[in-house]
Amino acid sequence: MGCASSIHISDRVVYHSGKESEDSHSPQQTNTTQHQGNPASGLPLKPPSCKTTLTEVQFGPMKLFKDPLQVLLVFAKEDSQSNGFCWACEKANFRCSIARTPESALECFLEKHHDLIIIDHRHSRHFDAEALCRSIRAVNSSENTVIVAVVKRPDREEASVMPLINAGFNRRYVENANMMACYNELLQLEHGEVRAQFKLRAGNAIFTALEQSQEAIEITSEDQVIQYVNPAYESIMGYQQGELIGKEIIEVPKSEKNKPDLLETINSCIRKGKEWQGIYYAKKKNGDSIQQNVKITPVIGQGGKTRHYVSINWPLNDNNKSDKSSERVQAESQTDIQSSKHKDRRKGSLDVRSTTSRGSDGSSQRRHSSMARIHSMTIEAPITKVINIINAAQESSPMPVAEALDRVLEILRTTELYSPQLGTKDEDPHTNDLVGGLMTDGLRRLSGNEYIFSTKQPHHIPSHLTTPLSLNDIPPRIAQTMENEDSWDFDIVNLEAATLKRPLTYLGLKIFSRFGVCEFLNCPEATLRSWLQVIEANYHSSNSYHNSSHAADVLHATAYFLCKERVKQSLDPIDEVAALIAATVHDVDHPGRTNSFLCNAGSELAILYNDTAVLESHHAALAFQITTRDDKCNIFKNIERNEYRTLRQAIIDMVLATEMTKHFEHVNKFVNSINKPLAALEENGGNNDEESVKGILTSPENRILVKRMLIKCADISNPCRPLELCIEWAGRISEEYFAQTDEEKRQGLPVVMPVFDRNTCSIPKSQISFIDYFITDMFDAWDAFADLPNLMQHLDNNFKYWKGLDERKLHSLRPPPE
Numbered sequence: 015m016g017c018a019s020s021i022h023i024s025d026r027v028v029y030h031s032g033k034e035s036e037d038s039h040s041p042q043q044t045n046t047t048q049h050q051g052n053p054a055s056g057l058p059l060k061p062p063s064c065k066t067t068l069t070e071v072q073f074g075p076m077k078l079f080k081d082p083l084q085v086l087l088v089f090a091k092e093d094s095q096s097n098g099f100c101w102a103c104e105k106a107n108f109r110c111s112i113a114r115t116p117e118s119a120l121e122c123f124l125e126k127h128h129d130l131i132i133i134d135h136r137h138s139r140h141f142d143a144e145a146l147c148r149s150i151r152a153v154n155s156s157e158n159t160v161i162v163a164v165v166k167r168p169d170r171e172e173a174s175v176m177p178l179i180n181a182g183f184n185r186r187y188v189e190n191a192n193m194m195a196c197y198n199e200l201l202q203l204e205h206g207e208v209r210a211q212f213k214l215r216a217g218n219a220i221f222t223a224l225e226q227s228q229e230a231i232e233i234t235s236e237d238q239v240i241q242y243v244n245p246a247y248e249s250i251m252g253y254q255q256g257e258l259i260g261k262e263i264i265e266v267p268k269s270e271k272n273k274p275d276l277l278e279t280i281n282s283c284i285r286k287g288k289e290w291q292g293i294y295y296a297k298k299k300n301g302d303s304i305q306q307n308v309k310i311t312p313v314i315g316q317g318g319k320t321r322h323y324v325s326i327n328w329p330l331n332d333n334n335k336s337d338k339s340s341e342r343v344q345a346e347s348q349t350d351i352q353s354s355k356h357k358d359r360r361k362g363s364l365d366v367r368s369t370t371s372r373g374s375d376g377s378s379q380r381r382h383s384s385m386a387r388i389h390s391m392t393i394e395a396p397i398t399k400v401i402n403i404i405n406a407a408q409e410s411s412p413m414p415v416a417e418a419l420d421r422v423l424e425i426l427r428t429t430e431l432y433s434p435q436l437g438t439k440d441e442d443p444h445t446n447d448l449v450g451g452l453m454t455d456g457l458r459r460l461s462g463n464e465y466i467f468s469t470k471q472p473h474h475i476p477s478h479l480t481t482p483l484s485l486n487d488i489p490p491r492i493a494q495t496m497e498n499e500d501s502w503d504f505d506i507v508n509l510e511a512a513t514l515k516r517p518l519t520y521l522g523l524k525i526f527s528r529f530g531v532c533e534f535l536n537c538p539e540a541t542l543r544s545w546l547q548v549i550e551a552n553y554h555s556s557n558s559y560h561n562s563s564h565a566a567d568v569l570h571a572t573a574y575f576l577c578k579e580r581v582k583q584s585l586d587p588i589d590e591v592a593a594l595i596a597a598t599v600h601d602v603d604h605p606g607r608t609n610s611f612l613c614n615a616g617s618e619l620a621i622l623y624n625d626t627a628v629l630e631s632h633h634a635a636l637a638f639q640i641t642t643r644d645d646k647c648n649i650f651k652n653i654e655r656n657e658y659r660t661l662r663q664a665i666i667d668m669v670l671a672t673e674m675t676k677h678f679e680h681v682n683k684f685v686n687s688i689n690k691p692l693a694a695l696e697e698n699g700g701n702n703d704e705e706s707v708k709g710i711l712t713s714p715e716n717r718i719l720v721k722r723m724l725i726k727c728a729d730i731s732n733p734c735r736p737l738e739l740c741i742e743w744a745g746r747i748s749e750e751y752f753a754q755t756d757e758e759k760r761q762g763l764p765v766v767m768p769v770f771d772r773n774t775c776s777i778p779k780s781q782i783s784f785i786d787y788f789i790t791d792m793f794d795a796w797d798a799f800a801d802l803p804n805l806m807q808h809l810d811n812n813f814k815y816w817k818g819l820d821e822r823k824l825h826s827l828r829p830p831p832e
Contacts, residue, residue, distance in 0.1 A: 083108040083204055084128040088119045090140030094191035095164060099132055102196035106204070116146040120153075127155050129208050130200075135163040135178075136189060144181035151182035158211040160184045160203060228540045230306075230327040236320055238263040249487050250329060252299035269295035269303040280310065287312050287320055296327065305330045307538060328538040329486065398682050401426060405690075492520055499524060502574055502804055503736050510563045517566040518550040519543070522598055525573045534591050536652040544647040548640055552602050558753070559746040560604035565597070567743075571728035572597035578800040584711040584720045588657070592664035595649075596725055599637035600669045604629060607754050609673075610766040614758075627673045634669040638662065664721065671722035672729045674788075681792050684723045688716050689798050720799075727796045733785050733812050734793060734805040740812045745827050748777050777827055778819040785813050 085108050089096040096112070103110035111126065113119035123131065131150065135143040143163060150156050163183045165173075167190075178186055184207055187199055224231055230247035234240050240258045248254060258266070268277070272295050283290040294308040306327040315321030404423055408416045488496075495512045498504050499521060509517040523543065526532065532542055553562035572593050575581055585593070605612070609628045612620040623631045642648055650658050671680055691710050695703065710716060732743035751770035758765045769775055789809065797806050819829060 083130055083200075083208065084126055085110045085200075086119065086122055086126070086128040086131045087112045088114075088116075088131065088133040088143075088146065090114055090134065090137065095134070095136075095189055095196075098191045098193050098196040099200070101193045102200045105193075105197055106200050108200065116141045116149065119146060120149055123150055123156070123159075124153065128159060129212070130203060131159060131161045132187070133161065133163055133183075135186075136166045144177065144183075147182045158215040160207045160211055162187050162199075162203065164189055228328075228543065229538075232325040232327070234263060234323045234325070236322065238323065240266075241322070247327070250298075250304065250327070251296065257299075267297045267301075269297040271295040271303050271305075284310050284312050284323060285320075287314070293330070294327075328540050330533065330539075397426060398686060401686050488520060488523070496521060496524055499570060500528075500574070500577070504570055505739065506563060506567045506570060507739065507742055509566065515555050515561070515563065516550060518553070518562040518569070518598065519546040521566045521569060522546040525569060526594060529573070529576070529590055529594060531591055531594060531649075534587060535649050537649045541647060541649055541651070545641060545649045546598070548644075548647050549599055549602055549637070552636065552640060554604065554606060557604060557606035558749040559743070560601050560606055560750065565599075565601055568600060568725070568728045568731075569594065569597040571731045572725060575724050575728060575800060578802070580711070580800055581720065581724065583708075584717060586717075588661060589664065589717060589721055592661050593668060593721055593724060595661075596665045596668035597728060599665070600633055600672050600725065600729065601629075602633050602640075603636050604633070606750050607757075608766060609675075611754055611758065611763070614763050614766070615761070627670055627675070630670045630673040634666045637665075637669070664718075667718060668721050668725045671726055677726070677788060677792075680719070680722045680726060681795060684719045684799075685795050687719055689795055692799070723792075723796060723799075727792060730788065730792075731805070733781070733789050734802075734809045735812075736808055737812055737815060740808070740815075741827050744777060744781050748775065748780065748827075774825075776820065776825040778816040778824060781816040782813070782820060785809070785816070 083106070085099075085103050087096055087099050087103075087110060089112065091114070100110060100112070108130075111122050111128070113122050119131075119133075122128075133143045133146060134140075147161055147163070150159070150161065161183050163178050163186045165178075165186050165188055167188055175183075175186055190196070224242075224244045227244060228246050230250045231242075231244045232240060232247055233242040240261050240263065243251075243253070243255055243258055276294065280290050280292075280294075289309065289311045291307075291309040294306055295303045296306055296308075298304055306329050309326045311324045311326075312320040313322040313324060401423060404419050404426075408419050411419065492509070492512045495505075495509045506517060506521075509521060513520050523539075523546065526542060526546075527539075532539055535542075550562045550565075553560075553565060555561050576585070576590050576593060609620075612628050613625045617628075619632050620628045622628075640647070641650065645651060650661070653661070688710060692707065695706055695710075711720075732740055732747075734740075735743070748770065751767055752772035752775070755765055755767065755770050756772070757763075769780065793802075793805065793809060796802065819826070822829070824830075
């Protein structure tokens with residue numbers, strides 16, 4: 015018969031090999047299976063193609079492809095009727111199995127899940143056809159199977175089909191052994207009931223998508239009776255399905271915050287068959303109003319009429335707006351909403367006292383002390399010395415000369431002349447190795463070999479993301495862990511444990527909501543959730559330090575700094591959004607190795623970026639690639655082109671600023687362009703000029719410097735955290751450096767930081783060198799600007815802790831137990 019329509023006959027089991035069981039009833043059955051000729055009459059058969067052809071079925075916008083029909087014939091013994099259906103299956107290229115007993119039929123169906131089952135209902139003495147049908151229908155997978163009863167030709171009066179329908183049959187076939195009659199019946203079944211069931215089966219996939227969707231979805235009838243709500247709707251609105259299904263929309267309580275004529279406007283639109291989209295206040299079961307972006311789509315059905323309405327809703331999480339502003343929102347387009355929000359958030363006039371002498375006398379004195387240290391920074395680039403000389407010369411110069419020198423200073427502060435002179439501090443191997451490992455690209459301690467190291471790996475974009483949680487439905491344990499996330503002493507390690515190493519998604523949801531990022535970007539919260547998840551998925555959880563917990567820690571520090579008064583006076587809303595996004599993505603896909611390692615190994619990333627800012631360039635590029643390649647997580651999709659370019663430029667600039675080779679350049683520029691001019695105004699006492707302060711804080715060039723300094727301080731703020739967190743992060747970064755040294759030795763690569771040998775390294779010495787060389791001057795400058803007494807106190811305590819361990823000649827993170 016050909017491979018596409020092979021027939022298998024079974025008494026108790028199904029045989030796939032084409033061989034007959036010892037329990038087969040007759041030699042004829044064996045011939046049918048093995049020779050696959052026409053078991054009825056020996057008529058010539060059209061040989062079917064051995065190639066399986068898929069039937070294309072259109073189901074709405076879905077294009078489905080169906081395998082050849084699987085048919086199960088249940089006949090107690092062979093006769094002309096069963097042979098007629100066998101021949102018809104062969105001619106139609108259907109795959110056919112034959113079962114002789116109810117037991118083997120059920121066993122066969124459980125294995126193959128046939129599309130069509132034809133059961134002989136003519137001879138009750140062989141088996142109970144209706145009982146068999148009920149048994150098959152008791153199996154969940156039979157829901158979309160078509161079952162046909164072959165019945166005797168009535169002698170007298172036509173019998174009712176209700177007993178058959180009640181047993182689970184779809185239809186009956188009055189016995190007719192004519193082969194073409196059987197063939198025509200199969201064709202009608204294939205293009206009728208079977209195809210309809212195939213489409214219904216595909217509908218299960220659609221309902222699965224609805225169940226998993228994070229948007230609240232509601233489906234109503236043409237009379238606006240609720241027929242379906244998904245779990246996200248239940249979660250957001252607080253109702254259970256049973257409380258809503260069958261109710262009319264008008265029976266569900268409405269929020270009083272909507273404009274009086276809004277419902278009439280919506281109904282008028284959708285009754286015309288048009289889609290409506292806009293802002294709408296819904297009333298939750300507990301009585302609270304929730305502002306949602308709503309999209310209602312009429313679905314055209316039978317007779318070209320609207321038969322259903324599909325409503326998709328997602329919360330805006332904007333509960334701080336007044337009723338008046340919400341009325342305005344409902345009348346404005348999405349673009350107007352965004353622009354009006356920006357206008358509402360414009361900064362007012364700057365308070366000179368708050369920018370020059372904030373806080374108590376003690377705080378002021380402490381910041382003066384920080385400024386004094388800035389004036390005598392030990393790591394001083396040549397350009398800093400030049401600027402100091404010019405400043406001194408201005409004091410005794412005539413006006414024209416002083417003005418000319420002002421112009422010189424302006425030029426010097428905006429050009430690339432800030433490379434520091436290294437090695438001015440006391441030399442020690444830990445400092446030398448840190449500088450060499452973090453501030454150089456390429457080979458150190460060359461061995462004369464060339465190294466090729468391929469790091470190309472597919473970037474992880476999960477095909478089935480874990481269902482993202484709504485901000486309103488974060489598990490209580492995690493929500494409790496994040497209660498004090500606006501405090502500097504927030505414990506990110508606890509959040510890491512509570513979220514099973516997914517802190518970035520949860521903390522990102524809360525911080526982005528607090529700063530109104532979704533409103534600024536005009537993107538749904540679901541898009542932000544998907545974006546946070548895909549970004550976090552592209553961090554390497556196997557890294558001991560550069561993982562999503564580090565990204566969450568930097569995001570937390572960034573948010574903390576953005577709330578400081580002077581930072582708020584300097585930055586605009588777009589700067590805040592750029593800073594939060596940059597912090598989130600700044601180390602995405604970090605391999606747990608330094609730039610020097612990648613350059614030495616000849617990695618593909620190093621080749622791609624010409625050994626220059628390799629990782630930072632990769633983080634920025636990949637972040638935009640994975641954001642813009644999929645609309646589901648494209649948080650930039652709805653912002654205006656020019657605003658996107660400005661935002662993109664700011665994000666890239668901040669991510670690139672985390673590269674340590676330009677550390678001193680950024681710090682010196684910040685000090686010379688912002689701190690020193692502000693200090694000069696402060697030293698003038700009562701002659702402070704409000705406009706001068708505002709000019710320093712808000713000039714475009716200085717805003718860039720503030721953003722760079724902000725993310726740099728956030729990125730390496732571990733020494734300024736509470737002691738336990740400081741120790742935890744020190745252990746993690748040390749382990750990552752140890753692993754790099756191990757790999758360099760295994761591969762015969764130059765060892766970039768020899769002191770980070772896990773057998774000999776003194777972790778206290780490495781921390782002391784890091785604080786002394788990179789942290790102290792930078793945080794003195796940042797503290798003088800942003801007023802951070804708690805951070806400076808932690809830094810002082812932590813430095814003393816590491817010094818204490820070092821003085822005791824200890825190499826470990828902690829002293830041994832008493």
